[in-house]
Amino acid sequence: MLLATDEIEDLLSELINTRQANNSRRLLLCRVSENLLRELTPSNVDAEFQQAITLLDKKERSTSSNYKTKKVLLEVPPDLEFMCNLSGHIDNLSIYRKNRSDQVVQMTEQLNQAMGLPVDPVQLQAASLMHDVGMSFIPHNIFNKEGALSKEETRKIQEHVVIGSQFLLRFGGWDEAARMVLDHHERYDGSGYPNGVSGQQIHQGARMLSIVDTFCSITTERSDRTFKKSLLSAISEINANSDTQFDPEMVQVFNDVVRKIMMKPNP
Known part of the structure; x- marks a missing residue:
């Protein structure tokens, strides 16, 4: 739920700021949600949730790796x-x-x-x-x-x-x-x-x-x-x-x- 919520917040923020949202990320979130609704049963709860977490978490790691780490300088700001x-x-x-x-x-x-x-x-x-x-x-x-x-x-x-x-x-x-x-x-x-x-x-x-x-x-x-x-x-x-x-x-x-x-x- 936390991963999905983060993804929704990112998409909404992107939509507000740029008037468009990453369609592949939106489709991934939809696919994960639909799969849980369709496939989830009492006998496979753990497996289905683990698969959903893996998909969303994999997306998060892959996109975050594109960002260059900003150097932190030892300086006194105004x-x-x-x-x-x-x-x-x-x-x-x-x-x-x-x-x-x-x-x-x-x-x-x-x-x-x-x-x-x-x-x-x-x-x-x-x-x-x-x-x-x-x-x-x-x-x-x-x-x-x-x-x-x-x-x-x-x-x-x-x-x-x-x-x-x-x-x-x-x-x-x-x-x-x-x-x-x-x-x-x-x-x-x-x-x-x-x-x-x-x-x-x-x-x-x-x-x-x-x-x-x-x-x-x-x-x-x-x-x-x-x-x-x-x-x-x-x-x-x-x-x-x-x-x-x-x-x-x-x-x-x-x-x-x-x-x-x-x-x-x-x-």
Whole structure:
């Protein structure tokens, strides 16, 4: 099943990207599937499945041998490129985070522009990419837990802002971005974490990041929701928490940003 699923994913990806798919691979998958449907009996289950695995696995080895191994160089990539790669790995930890980092980067940039660029755009981009990198150090049983978290599990989740900010400090030259990451779960009324600061004490970039991160979380399909919430539902929830969780003036500007997104014609 895993081999067949991989083959289907490869064919679909090829079809989407090139508008055509390898017909011999498609026929092989069809032939293997039809053979199992036609020939499978209780007495020959093992033999038939082994034959199917051999055919699919043989295809996989033969095609993979055509690819030349890419050399891995011992070099330090540019900071933002490395941050982008890290954030991509975080998004791949869960099917509910697909392209999440890209969305956060784009929307924080739009909000910053709408407010007249009060925050350095490059520092804000770094913070947007790195704000959830600390989540990769959270145990998977906590990261993917659907029920309520215990106090200890909540404490471990909250540690991700410290881990992410320390990463940025280690890079050097990203002190402002590190502060944004540290503050992005602080609440405007002072009930957030890790330091319980409030109002203007919270870095302005972190206040932007808090709104955008919440918005992207609401509009992203999650295991506890069977459908993707609309933009209107997300903005309604954010406005309901204005002056408690979010900066009220910033929420008003964000409303305009989302309104422009909703009015933008589809390509």
